[in-house]
Amino acid sequence: MTKYKLEYIWLDGYTPVPNLRGKTQVKEFDSFPTLEQLPLWGFDGSSTMQAEGRSSDCVLKPVAIYPDSERKNGALIMCEVMMPDGVTPHPSNKRASILDDENAWFGFEQEYFFYKNGRPLGFPEAGYPAPQGPYYTGVGYSSVGDIARKIVEEHLDICLAAGLNHEGINAEVAKGQWEFQIFGKGSRKAADEIWLARYLLQRLTEKYGIDVEYHCKPLGDTDWNGSGMHANFSTQYMREVGGKEYFEALMGAFQQATADHIAVYGPDNHLRLTGKHETQSIDMFSYGIADRGASIRVPHSFVNNGYRGYLEDRRPNSQGDPYQIASQILKTIASVPVESEISVAA
Incomplete structure (x- = not known):
């Protein structure tokens, strides 16, 4: 024993x-x-x-x-x-x-800031570092500092050792900001693994004397990016049947359910969804091919494959509850008739 x-x-x-x-x-x-x-x-x-x-x-x-x-x-x-x-x-x-479906696939892109002494890691004691530009996917001390990469690499190894479906890491747009991605089949499984990955990151940073800041706009009304948790999603029907008519009906349903989605997409999202910094305004809904400023980003691969595949909801924020986010996405999808009730292009 x-x-x-x-x-x-x-x-x-x-x-x-x-x-x-x-x-x-x-x-x-x-x-x-x-x-x-x-x-x-x-x-x-x-x-x-x-x-x-x-x-x-x-x-x-x-x-x-x-x-x-x-x-x-x-x-x-x-x-x-x-x-x-x-x-x-x-x-x-x-x-x-929550509504769950093991044939519904979710990929969450969890953004966050590292914080030390009350400010993002790498920020000077007063003022701001050089403007955004070199930090996203950056390399080198001036871009990412001397400790952040060590933490994210260690976190990646711990998640993989735990069997989490961790799919990648990258430095994000703002100084001290990073992202990891988790993919799962089914709302509960995907959300479980996001929460567990968050737990492992927070536990890991204890030994470095660094905090994880998940607030969606920790730097307030400035020209620094906020943090999202973009939700990539697909159902079996979206992957295998899809079609332009179904896609347009789906986008209509998402537009009608805007308030329901925003209600569970994380607090203080009005500070982040301003129409700036690659976001659509919180009181508007839009979708577009490869449009990072839209509510729903439509990948080129989705269109090129006959409107089949996955879509990306860019509105969920970094503090959002993935259980509720995934469940609300499934509720909206379920409201749209499928092949037996609507003429769908192959």
Whole structure:
């Protein structure tokens, strides 16, 4: 028997953006445990904005397990928060009620800033560094500094060792800003892995004395880019059938549902979606081929393949909850009739 360190990870009850939480228990198993072997585990919800002190019990329900390369015999356990009966989802548990489809594919592009001493990594104590331009996909000390690349490379290795479908990294447009990409099949799986990748990044930066800033516009009303979490999405029907008529109906549905999407695409998005810095204004909807300033960017490959493939919603921001983002995208797609009800071009 081997003693395994099980890190139970969950989202707390803070609003509008929940925090990641984690605590460890040690259990013996013959080999790396399966999800079915993991017990429910209680915690003090009064300390996480999920219960009152006079009735503080909440329960963690394991929903996914990954190896933790940073700890000997370690495991990362993604959990849902349940009521004391262990069966009823807690009101803060958004994962339990989202629309899911394993044939719906999501690719999230998570942008963020590294922060140190209250400012983006690489910013001087007063004022600003040289204007945006050389930082995006940049290389060299003047562009990315002396520590950021070490962190993102280490984070990439940790995610891959955990079995996350991490697809890449790059320095972003602003100084101190970076991005990683996660792909998953199904809303829950893709969102689980984004949350876990966020957790691993935040845990990693502890040893470097650096914070991760996910706010979508941390530098306020300046000429510095904000941070998004662009959502690339497709369904089996979009990939295999598609067609221009279906695509246009889909864009009509997205336009009608604009308010529903913005409501779950992350707080303070009005600060980011200004129509500047490669964004469409928050009160407008548009789509365009390779248009990074549109609400929905349509890849050339999508059009060239007979309006089949994936699309990119550029409106979700870096603090958005991927569970709710993916679920809302699926709800809008589901509102559009498919081949049996609409004449679709092949």
